[in-house]
Amino acid sequence: MKQEELIKACSDLLYKLCDLVESRNTLNYYDVNISSEYFFIPLLNQVFNCNLKNLNTEKKNAAAIDLYDVNRKIAVRITSNSSAEKIRTTLKKYRKNKLYEKYQRLIFVVIVRSHSYRADFTNDIDGKFTFSKIIDKSYFSFKHRKNSEYHGIS
Secondary structure (H helix, E strand, O other): OOHHHHHHHHHHHHHHHHHHHHHHHHOOOOHHHHHHHHHHHHHHHHHHOOOOEEHHHOOOOOOOOOEEEOOOOEEEEEEOOOOHHHHHHHHHHHHHOOHHHOOOEEEEEEOOOOOOOOOOOHHHHOOOOEEEEEEOHHHHOHHHOOHHHHOOOO
């Protein structure tokens, strides 16, 4: 398969996953959200050149984060709730639990349609860590991004 075909197939599957999560969540079925955490590990590891692990396998319902890479000091929150309030609540838990001491960067992966954010999260971070990306399904539309944007988190 050519690279372009693989990229298109991957993009299509990501959109289907996000649509599935949205439809199941409207029925109050959230099992696919948990499976999505495992789905995103190898994908994000490739995209960001890291070694993410699922914290929920070690600690059920871990506060504020789902995935982590201790060496790269990255934490990831995978969520189907893309509201500014959800982000603020997560940032508050992140600060309260001093997760910034272990993970300097927090990344949100939104597995549904994302909002256009007008909210300013600067005060929620309080200068203690980096909150640099809100990733939604459009982020993974590879055809719209330069290849260099996928190598490491900048």
